[in-house]
Amino acid sequence: MDKEKLEYFKAKLLQMKSEILNSGILSKRDDLHISSDDLPDEADIAQNVIEQEISFNMRDRELNKLRHIEFALQRINEGSYGHCEDCDEPIAHKRLENQPWAEYCIAHAEERERSDHRFKRVS
Structure with missing residues (x-):
């Protein structure tokens, strides 16, 4: 960036x-x-x-x-x-514009959200 x-x-x-x-x-x-x-x-x-x-x-x-x-x-x-904490790829400008503290690209953020959601349902 x-x-x-x-x-x-x-x-x-x-x-x-x-x-x-x-x-x-x-x-x-x-x-x-x-x-x-x-x-x-x-x-x-x-x-x-x-x-x-x-x-x-x-x-x-x-x-x-x-x-x-x-x-x-x-x-x-x-x-x-501006780089994903998981894959080190650049985080999209549009994502940073909406959520400037974003740590993950959209793909990894969604993956983590699904994983967190599954964990909450199990516990």
Whole structure:
């Protein structure tokens, strides 16, 4: 990948990282506790638990994305960015445009997804 494209993707990754860190979703803590005064009945408790679960899932998803972004930035510095971790072939520009932290070409990403899906069904 040429230097101009690398700089483009680096800037894009840094922007995404900044958005995640500045969104406050990773530091938000007000949904971590339930006050018994605020929850007079079981329906309120259930609703609060559902909201907490959604919040935890969102936080987990953003944290996971942040890890992938950090790894992509590390690959840029090492000179391996834009190449599949399995086959070392270039990852399609369109794929990197949509998911700049992609570690695998589309064929290997789909293969891993199928494998993960099969593993989850078995366990």
